[in-house]
Amino acid sequence: MNMEYLDAALNESLRLFPVAGRLERVCKKTVDINGLLIQKDMVVMIPTYALHRDPDYWSDPESFKPERFTKDNKESIDPYMYMPFGLGPRNCIGMRFAQVTMKLAIVEILQRFDVSVCDQTQVPLELSISGFLAPKEPIKLKLKPRKVSLSEDTCNNNTSLSSS
Template sequence: MTVYNLATNPDCQDKLRRELEKELGAENIDYENAQKLQYLDMCINETLRMYPPAMRFERVCVKTTKVKDITIPVGMSVSVPVYAMQHDPEVWEKPDVFNPERFAPTEKAKYDPMDYMPFGHGPRNCIGMRLALLEAKMALADFVRNFRISVGSKTDIPPKMEDEEILKPTCLWLKLEEIK
């Protein structure tokens, strides 16, 4: 979905390509230099906000807890509507617009950590989160360095999504032009 967002926002794609050229030069991306790619991280985070891997997740309350004026008794199942929370217009201005700048360090600090949780939160968050993010960074960096991505006549804007628990597009048609 990040590739789709970059295809539909060529200015962001160009900015990312400039960051890759500046930070990596001719080097291959690895664990160390991946940490320097702030704009790449911002693009991935914004995509995960717009298209979280899971629409919602559930937890069972292990001890009676009070959240604001609501008491949640032990044993109660609690559903966390991740997609809805990450598209709340009271939190995210123009939530359906791809804006990686929301995740610039100064902007990111303005949000409550519970407003953004594509991998869950706390001790039960996704165990594979760090590996998944590193793999995404490495793949996207190589992809954007080698191809100019654009929309074509078959590209659905916005993309049509499957009616499933896991958020995924039914089909993505994009054009690739090799960069030499």
């Protein structure tokens, strides 16, 4: 099943709201990068939240634009400017599981409910920065059950399955 737009929307959500506002790594050896000396065992922090919103790399960085991550546009994204799960051999081991789980949850919810934001939810979100990024106030959503309508084909298929 092709879910290109869902993938793009999920990637854009992770760009705007990465789970971790920063990644940390311990330098394994002393290195000099353009005159900046980084000592062995020094903790280096990568500010993913800031990188994901850098206007030098993202046009209109505060806006939600899933189109950034479509097949046509994805190749133009600098991989070092988008890393919600880290990069390289030490990226998040649960990345694929997290992506599949998020997509499954979104599909299941949207198939069953119409979703809207409640008045109590602050838009835009104000984030609490304490290791993991989280909203300062709860996000409250209204879920209105969708009416299930079965087509004649669906009914016929169900009938034929149950009678066999």
